[in-house]
Amino acid sequence: MNITNLSKIALSALMRNKFRAFLTMLGIIIGVASVIAMLAIGEGSKKSIQQQISSMGSNLVMVMPGSQMMGGVQQGNASSKALETRDVTAIREACPSITAVSPEVRGGGQVVAGGNNWPTTFYGGDVNYLDIKKVEVKAGRMFTEQEVNAAAKVCLIGQTVADNLFGTEVDPVGQTIRFRNIPVKVIGLLEEKGENTFGMDQDDLLIGPYTTVQKRILAITHINAILSSAVSEEATTQAVTEITAAMRASHRQAEGEEDDFQIRTQAELVSTFSSISDILTTLLGAISAISLLVGGIGIMNIMYVSVTERTREIGLRMSTGGRGRDILMQFLIESVMLSVIGGIFGIVLGVVASSVIGNLTGWPIAVMPEAVALSFVVCTAIGIFFGWYPARKAANLNPIDALRFE
Amino acid sequence: MKKEIISIHQLRKDFHVGEVTVHALRSVDLSIREGDFVAIMGTSGSGKSTMLNILGCLDKPTSGSYLLDGTDVSNLSKNELARLRNLKLGFVFQSYNLLPRTSALENVELPLFYNNSVKPRERRERAMAALGAVGLADRVHHMPNQLSGGQQQRVAIARSLVNDPVVILADEATGNLDTRTSYEIMALFQDLNAKGKTIVFVTHEPEIAGFTTRNVHFRDGSIVKQHAVENPGSAREMLTTLPVETD
Numbered sequence: 333m334n335i336t337n338l339s340k341i342a343l344s345a346l347m348r349n350k351f352r353a354f355l356t357m358l359g360i361i362i363g364v365a366s367v368i369a370m371l372a373i374g375e376g377s378k379k380s381i382q383q384q385i386s387s388m389g390s391n392l393v394m395v396m397p398g399s400q401m402m403g404g405v406q407q408g409n410a411s412s413k414a415l416e417t418r419d420v421t422a423i424r425e426a427c428p429s430i431t432a433v434s435p436e437v438r439g440g441g442q443v444v445a446g447g448n449n450w451p452t453t454f455y456g457g458d459v460n461y462l463d464i465k466k467v468e469v470k471a472g473r474m475f476t477e478q479e480v481n482a483a484a485k486v487c488l489i490g491q492t493v494a495d496n497l498f499g500t501e502v503d504p505v506g507q508t509i510r511f512r513n514i515p516v517k518v519i520g521l522l523e524e525k526g527e528n529t530f531g532m533d534q535d536d537l538l539i540g541p542y543t544t545v546q547k548r549i550l551a552i553t554h555i556n557a558i559l560s561s562a563v564s565e566e567a568t569t570q571a572v573t574e575i576t577a578a579m580r581a582s583h584r585q586a587e588g589e590e591d592d593f594q595i596r597t598q599a600e601l602v603s604t605f606s607s608i609s610d611i612l613t614t615l616l617g618a619i620s621a622i623s624l625l626v627g628g629i630g631i632m633n634i635m636y637v638s639v640t641e642r643t644r645e646i647g648l649r650m651s652t653g654g655r656g657r658d659i660l661m662q663f664l665i666e667s668v669m670l671s672v673i674g675g676i677f678g679i680v681l682g683v684v685a686s687s688v689i690g691n692l693t694g695w696p697i698a699v700m701p702e703a704v705a706l707s708f709v710v711c712t713a714i715g716i717f718f719g720w721y722p723a724r725k726a727a728n729l730n731p732i733d734a735l736r737f738e
Numbered sequence: 739m740k741k742e743i744i745s746i747h748q749l750r751k752d753f754h755v756g757e758v759t760v761h762a763l764r765s766v767d768l769s770i771r772e773g774d775f776v777a778i779m780g781t782s783g784s785g786k787s788t789m790l791n792i793l794g795c796l797d798k799p800t801s802g803s804y805l806l807d808g809t810d811v812s813n814l815s816k817n818e819l820a821r822l823r824n825l826k827l828g829f830v831f832q833s834y835n836l837l838p839r840t841s842a843l844e845n846v847e848l849p850l851f852y853n854n855s856v857k858p859r860e861r862r863e864r865a866m867a868a869l870g871a872v873g874l875a876d877r878v879h880h881m882p883n884q885l886s887g888g889q890q891q892r893v894a895i896a897r898s899l900v901n902d903p904v905v906i907l908a909d910e911a912t913g914n915l916d917t918r919t920s921y922e923i924m925a926l927f928q929d930l931n932a933k934g935k936t937i938v939f940v941t942h943e944p945e946i947a948g949f950t951t952r953n954v955h956f957r958d959g960s961i962v963k964q965h966a967v968e969n970p971g972s973a974r975e976m977l978t979t980l981p982v983e984t985d
Binding site: 334337341648653657732 | 825829848853897
């Protein structure tokens, strides 16, 4: 008996009990659909995190202060004053894999304009700071090199700060605001970036020359971080090596001494946060996989019922020349058909459900082709696995007993 | 002398039920030739069902030899037995054993599905021919539940014929039917026999056995009597003697 004939027999057997076949498939349909939808949601959240992180800057490589020994006392990273502007110069001169480098200085405080005030953070950078951080100027202009050299009291204002200080009526460009009681002139308005993945408002900030923030506002000599752009994503690793060497040279660190700074790249951030989202995806996937398993057990159950119900049919098939193998294959094909047809419906439902969820919630949903392919393979495997025992039971029936079964 | 289709020699069959051994068949010798219409008779427990199972290659004898159309059945594997059943045997059961919700035509096609050398088109043609031979050419697409008992049994007979077997084994084939329908079915068997089909018919009704050409009586696992039927009755003639149905 060939596969075509067996498939015809299996199909006609399923068609004899359409509703029952549909109900049995339903378990698989729901299982596959939920696996696909859950993985799509998980993958979507991962993609959104990746987008958010890459919007933080172009091939960003950040140097941050590391732990330092001060008189035999180990200091925390954040309190470190390890970075200075000469480190920026050293990196600029020694690193060919870097296109742009800028110091970053930041300080929080209350900003006041007229009768309004608002707590925000004042970031200081060099003239290329906006390019590195991928921020655009919406109105007005960026500060110039002369203004950096002169530590001019000018700044660009984020949309959130502008809204809170001036409302929507007044143009903030040209106004003077006071940050920590120091008057600063607003020369530009920044393009909105919205919230990042971690719920931080990226528009709640002021940006000015680092010299201004460092000397006039915070009155410090160190800088908080060094931001740089690698020439390409692939060059990031090379850039890290170069920056490490330049920094160690600049800090005159001896061989074997631990770095007194840390380097973070976008790729690292992506992988850190992706791994969180991977755990989420795995969890969601595992929960849906359980429903798929339950669907498989449903198939096994109905196949057992079917074998018992059709004992006489099996006896008849054996008496007309069906071998045990033919009977086994017939029932196996039946259960595989149930699970695979169910799987196909489930894939369709899963894709539809994913896009519906995506539209309703606004989450970025990405249906993974791998998930679809995997579901299909898993369905076939479920059909074979859960169909095997009932089919074996059928194939091992004694034709004499089967024919006389009441 | 016609060709010997079934040749059984010193055949025994024992069943082990717990610690007790039941001798279902004890040293049976039986020979059936081409064109025979044999009735196997006996009360329940006489061994006639066991005999039919062995004749039908559904069961193997404990000892002794069984040659079916020249093939020694005793040493065949399960799969070889299945193939033998497919090619050389046709079964007709008391309770028809048709597949429910499956048309008469598809029911008749069933044995051909297990014969790889038969192509789909030939399968359909042969099934149509077999249904025509049992007088159901106009009922091919009916489901079993749309057919009367007699018509269902005709479908079953068509199914047993479709593979052109060397012998048809009927197990109480008229047991579920009324007198008139029984006669109709026996008339069909007689027609088939007249065309040269070899038929083995298990029954406990002497009247039905009277339509065959030879009777073999079983008792306690042995053949106690076998004789040719002199002037077997014609089922078709018997039909005319039945009172005309009034409804």
